[in-house]
Amino acid sequence: MSWRVVAYCRVSSADQQADLDRQVARVVAGVNRQGLAVAEIVTEVGSGLNGRRRTVSARSPRAA
Known part of the structure; x- marks a missing residue:
């Protein structure tokens, strides 16, 4: 299995x-330090008050 x-x-x-x-x-x-390389850096600026993370959800293979 390949990890990203x-x-x-x-x-x-x-x-x-x-x-x-x-x-x-x-x-x-x-x-x-873990011997891995970062393939992508995702940054987000915004309140987490409502718990929604559009940036993460769009990239997550488990997103519903």
Whole structure:
């Protein structure tokens, strides 16, 4: 079986862009330490109040 690593990082507001950039760097570094490579980085800015994640749902093979 072949795995494809997709890093998903999010923040709740646009003024947290620096936090998002740091989050991406940490996630990619962690994946690389595991001997894997990130095939795609998905970022999202927006409130999670309603629990909907359009960005993730569109890429998830388990999305209903």
